[in-house]
Amino acid sequence: MDDDTLGIADLAENCVSIGQEYTKKASVTVSLGGFVPKPHTPFQWFGQNEPEELRRKVELLRNRLRRNKRVHLKWHSPEASTAEAITSRGDRRIGKVIEHVWRHGGTFQEWSEHFDLNLWKQAMAASGLDIEWYVYRHRGEDEVLPWDHIHAGLHKDFLWQDWQDALSGYGIEDCRWTPCYDCGACTEYGIEHVVASPTPPNGGSQGTGQDLAIGHVVPVELRSRAKVGGTNA
């Protein structure tokens, strides 16, 4: 369950190790932010983590990296993630909530020194709305979502399947070299893929070397150090 959270530490430590092949002073700063599910993405059905859970995950990473002086952690307020989710996935009733926050002094809410979750809680309560219902609960396949009447190209059944795949940790192959999954991005807008090569780049998708068939291991080959004033050898 926490593997993906701890994977952030693994990634940072790997970056430091690679950097140390080039300079002993290599360090990495990790900026953490609670995940805010967005409309028209596979995670639009996901119930966002509550601030307590986000804080637990930050603590998990702090403990894991406590002795590593090369990795510096910064994190975004877990409470601010709740307000972001209210505005990201809210319906038209949230307009009044935003106005209420503003009328009660809630300007510059994106600045941490001005942000106040209590203002948002009061505004939601004043409008008879429930934060749990808007932000923290998982949504069902049959629920009509507030943005369903806006067409962004992607088919809702494709997004739902992608959400199910994400839950089971399954990744699909790059559609430039497989039959089309009919996600809607091209088919809705009459776009046709034209690729330079009939085969995927070495190792797989996106030119990153990622190969889903070998469990997402990314074979990285670093170029040798550039000489000062010269080009890479």
Ligand code: SF4
């Ligand atoms: S080819 Fe286009 S429509 Fe088909 S799965 Fe890929 S992005 Fe979606």
